[in-house]
Structure formats: structure tokens, C-alpha cells
Amino acid sequence: MLRNKLPGKGTTIFTVMSKMAQDEGAINLSQGLPDFDGPQALRERVAHHMAHGHNQYAPLAGVMGLRQQIAAKVLDLYGCHIDPDSEVTVTPGATEAIFCAITAVVHPGDEVIVFDPAYDTYEPSVTLNGGRTRHIALHYPDFAIDWQQVKDSITDRTRLIILNTPHNPTGTLWGEQDIQQLREVIAGRDIHLLSDEVYEHICFDDRPHLSLLRYPDLAARTFVISSFGKTYHATGWRVGYCIAPHPLMEEFLRIHQFINFSTNTPLQYAIADFLRDCPQHHRELGAFYQPKRDLFLELLKKSKFGMPPSRGTYFQLADYSAVSTEPDTEFAARLTREYKVAAIPISVFYLDPPQQQIVRFCFAKHDDTLREAAERLLRL
Numbered sequence: 001m002l003r004n005k006l007p008g009k010g011t012t013i014f015t016v017m018s019k020m021a022q023d024e025g026a027i028n029l030s031q032g033l034p035d036f037d038g039p040q041a042l043r044e045r046v047a048h049h050m051a052h053g054h055n056q057y058a059p060l061a062g063v064m065g066l067r068q069q070i071a072a073k074v075l076d077l078y079g080c081h082i083d084p085d086s087e088v089t090v091t092p093g094a095t096e097a098i099f100c101a102i103t104a105v106v107h108p109g110d111e112v113i114v115f116d117p118a119y120d121t122y123e124p125s126v127t128l129n130g131g132r133t134r135h136i137a138l139h140y141p142d143f144a145i146d147w148q149q150v151k152d153s154i155t156d157r158t159r160l161i162i163l164n165t166p167h168n169p170t171g172t173l174w175g176e177q178d179i180q181q182l183r184e185v186i187a188g189r190d191i192h193l194l195s196d197e198v199y200e201h202i203c204f205d206d207r208p209h210l211s212l213l214r215y216p217d218l219a220a221r222t223f224v225i226s227s228f229g230k231t232y233h234a235t236g237w238r239v240g241y242c243i244a245p246h247p248l249m250e251e252f253l254r255i256h257q258f259i260n261f262s263t264n265t266p267l268q269y270a271i272a273d274f275l276r277d278c279p280q281h282h283r284e285l286g287a288f289y290q291p292k293r294d295l296f297l298e299l300l301k302k303s304k305f306g307m308p309p310s311r312g313t314y315f316q317l318a319d320y321s322a323v324s325t326e327p328d329t330e331f332a333a334r335l336t337r338e339y340k341v342a343a344i345p346i347s348v349f350y351l352d353p354p355q356q357q358i359v360r361f362c363f364a365k366h367d368d369t370l371r372e373a374a375e376r377l378l379r380l
């Protein structure tokens, strides 16, 4: 018998709910994935590079052309200069990047601060490295961070704070006051930051994405992680990246080389071409998704759900307390079985779930899919 390294952890909620959606023939608004393909020109570049000999191992840190395009992008968007040779690594998905960054920092006994609801890969990655997470719970509807509580949670063993903006699952964005508070709580301490920014291009209502790459003092201690899957409607491609100052990246690479060694080669060439030829795609991604958010909210205006508009990501929370007092895991299962719409319960992202009745819907769907789902949800 093997001894479980992650006691209490079952199968991830995304797999559970997508399977339930499939088994029940429900519209799947649970796991975050578009029901449409990314740009045809990009897909053609993948085919092109496969047909033209780009099929062997890529360099450890990624294809240089892609690293250069990532550097050009963060200079353009965030005014941040990075060295493509030593400060960026392309990874098979952001999930691996998160694991490598955590593994690079966390030694047994170290503490890591996470904000709940926290994406479900953070805590297991800390645990597998012998670290301990300290959880700060954020609450519906605004999920604002209590910075005094953060300050009180920092100890001499705190090595890392994990932040995520735009935030999955709540759809909130960090503001300048969060950046300032963060700066104050870590001042003079040997604490690193992991900034999960995989939804960086999906911000609404003209609010900017506050990448930590905008702030040189913070970027100097940060692993910034992003993803091409969200940006190019291709979550199955598994291509993400990490940006970090050279000394941090050295440790990151030491780990990455023994986990995946490198990332899918033809995809990297194709994404590099597309970033160069079509930067408007990522610049306009917020404008692409905002009408979908608005359509979904409009369709459900007369529903019993409370839905404070998402400010970023392709997720929308729904408060169902006017409909039922069931725990959200039960409600999400019943919604899938009886109403044929799958959603993600939020309580699974808390160490200690507060009394709130909230599920998450993904609106990265064709408008017709959203219309059909809303029609079913209006029956509640």
C-alpha cells in the first residue's frame, strides 16, 4: 500500500464537475474552457511548424523566438524590461509553472500565505514540498483583502505569498491600494511572491490589469505566471510561462528541467509568430469577453441569482441563497442533474468555507450556449 501524500484531497473539482456534466448531458459551465476554437491563423501556424521540421525538443527555457515575443509583450503592456535569455521560461501549462515556482521557494516547515477562495493547485504544491499554507478568507460580494489580517499572518517562517489577479473564481481585480498594502506588509522581509496572472488579458469596464511586472520593486521578488490557453481559447494546448528575475529563474529552471524538461515545440513557434503578427488579439480579449459577460447577466437579470458583475476572468459568480439553503456542492450537483447546467461550487476553494451560497459559471461560450443555459437557469 502507498501512503497518501495529499490526505483529504480527492479528485479536483474541475474534473468532477466536467464528468458530471458529461454523464448528465448538461451544458458545461463548470470547468473553465471555451466551447469555441482560437484564431484560425494561429492554428495554421501550428500545422505549418509541424510540417516544417519543428518537432524535436525545445530548449529548456523555451524557444528563443517565443521568449523574445513574451519580453516584447510585457514591455508593451507593463513597461517591464526582462531579459528573454535568463528571465522567462515557457512551461507545459501555468499549472507546472506554479508547481516549479512553489518548489523553488518552499522548504520543509516554510509557510505560504494564500487567499481563499484559492485556486486548487496552490495548497497541494506547498504541501508536497513540506510547507504549510496559511489561509486568509475573502468574502462575498467584494472579496476585499483585510491587510491587517495579512500582516498578522506573517511569521518568521513566511517565505511566499500567492496572489491571483484577475481572480479565479471570484472575478475580482487587484487595485492600487492592494499593491501599496502588499508593499508595506512585506517591507524588510525575506518573502517572495507568486503572482498568478493567467487571466491578465481579460479585464472589464476599462479597468487595468495590475501586473506585478509594473512595479520594479515587487517584480524583483516575484514569479509572474501566465497562460496562453486562456488567451488563445486553447486550454488543451498546455502552454504557459513564468517570468522572474535571473536568480529566481535559475532555481525555477533547476526544477523545471527534471519535471518536463521542455514544452511542446511547434506550439511555441506558432505562438511566437502569432504574438508578433497579431498582438491585437490579446489587447482586445477583454473587449471580446465583456459582451459575453453582459449577455449572461442580462439573460439572468430576472433570475433569482444574485450576480455582482465579474470584473475580470471568464467567470461569473452567482449567489443562489434566494433559491436554496443547500451547501454549494449539493446545489451544483442538483443543478447539473435536474436543470442540466453544470457549475463549480466555491466552498471547495476554502480551508474553512464561510456561510455563503455561491457557485461559479464560466461564460467563455458561444452566445447560443449562454442563451440555452440561461433559459434553463430561469426555471429555478
Ligand code: GLN
Pocket (backbone or CB within 6 Å): 014, 015, 030, 031, 032, 033, 168
Ligand atoms: N482553470 C480552470 C478553471 O478554473 C480549470 C483548469 C483545470 O481543470 N485544471 O476552471
